[in-house]
Amino acid sequence: MAQRVAVVGTGKIGEALLSGMIRAGKSPDDLLVTTRRAERAEDLRRGYGVEAVSNAEAAKAADILILTVKPQDMGALMDELAPHVPADRLVVSGAAGITTKFLEARLAAGTPVVRVMSNTPVLVDEGMSAISGGAHATEAHLERVEEIFGSVGKTIRVPEKQQDAVTALSGSGPAYFYFLVEAMTDAGILLGLPRAAAHDLIVQAAIGASVMLRDSGEHPTLLREAVTSPAGTTIAAIRELENHGVRAALLAALEAASNRSQEIAEGLS
Ligand SMILES: NC(=O)C1=CN([C@@H]2O[C@H](COP(=O)(O)OP(=O)(O)OC[C@H]3O[C@@H](n4cnc5c(N)ncnc54)[C@H](O)[C@@H]3O)[C@@H](O)[C@H]2O)C=CC1
Numbered sequence: 001m002a003q004r005v006a007v008v009g010t011g012k013i014g015e016a017l018l019s020g021m022i023r024a025g026k027s028p029d030d031l032l033v034t035t036r037r038a039e040r041a042e043d044l045r046r047g048y049g050v051e052a053v054s055n056a057e058a059a060k061a062a063d064i065l066i067l068t069v070k071p072q073d074m075g076a077l078m079d080e081l082a083p084h085v086p087a088d089r090l091v092v093s094g095a096a097g098i099t100t101k102f103l104e105a106r107l108a109a110g111t112p113v114v115r116v117m118s119n120t121p122v123l124v125d126e127g128m129s130a131i132s133g134g135a136h137a138t139e140a141h142l143e144r145v146e147e148i149f150g151s152v153g154k155t156i157r158v159p160e161k162q163q164d165a166v167t168a169l170s171g172s173g174p175a176y177f178y179f180l181v182e183a184m185t186d187a188g189i190l191l192g193l194p195r196a197a198a199h200d201l202i203v204q205a206a207i208g209a210s211v212m213l214r215d216s217g218e219h220p221t222l223l224r225e226a227v228t229s230p231a232g233t234t235i236a237a238i239r240e241l242e243n244h245g246v247r248a249a250l251l252a253a254l255e256a257a258s259n260r261s262q263e264i265a266e267g268l269s
């Protein structure tokens with residue numbers, strides 16, 4: 001029999017995951033959602049044909065609970081949810097900074113917990129989800145989680161101590177690329193291009209570069225060198241990027257994101 005999956009706290013990531021599971025062929029009858037607001041529940045019911053239930057009902061009815069609330073809401077959610085979760089349920093957390101220990105401490109002894117850091121490209125089946133098992137998660141549990149998140153992109157298993165770094169790289173990663181696109185589109189405006197043209201030019205350059213990174217098997221340095229002609233335009237730009245410390249800024253930025261993920265965990269434990 002198909003396993004019933006509940007998405008608990010269905011916001012942006014929860015909905016992306018829900019839509020991905022349906023695109024991958026999971027029947028809406030095997031999916032449940034929980035929300036804080038009734039209108040949100042109604043939208044999800046109408047949009048996806050899934051049943052919206054209370055957190056307590058989800059805990060009883062679903063085999064797998066995927067928790068996609070903000071880290072700051074996880075304590076309150078667990079107070080409400082945990083008393084209703086039988087120890088044979090698989091509990092999956094998608095929240096930044098929430099450790100498997102945090103959840104295990106609030107659930108019945110022996111409950112399997114898996115921590116996942118995903119990202120918003122799950123909306124277009126190009127997500128990256130890093131998976132770590134808690135103390136009671138078996139190989140079968142990890143495989144089940146890989147199957148769910150594999151339906152909306154790639155998955156990787158990582159030791160849980162690497163999850164803060166993963167959050168900094170792939171969890172927050174799409175935001176850095178959007179930020180670069182915003183900035184480069186403004187550069188196009190500075191150079192006299194219409195905004196729409198600047199946007200299309202830079203987005204297609206990003207897509208082309210991404211596909212080459214993924215499919216060519218070449219190191220990024222070689223791909224960049226292939227664009228960089230002697231005494232040409234690209235090296236003039238690269239010199240400015242180096243002069244402005246962009247490489248150092250990225251090292252510092254991702255370190256800050258990882259530190260913040262750790263702080264969230266410490267603030268909540
Ligand atoms: N947005 C992103 O790019 C990523 C987010 N994450 C993680 O995913 C989680 C969700 O993030 P978003 O989807 O961006 O947030 P969101 O705010 O869009 O979604 C969270 C949802 O949970 C609901 N909620 C909160 N407490 C609840 C409760 N007790 N019962 C039922 N529903 C409840 C809220 O009403 C909201 O709709 C966070 O923990 C975040 O760290 C992970 C990777 C990427």
Ligand SMILES: O=C(O)[C@@H]1CCC=N1
Nearest residue numbers: 096167170171172173
């Ligand atoms: O900004 C955040 O905290 C979440 C976690 C990873 C991406 N967004």
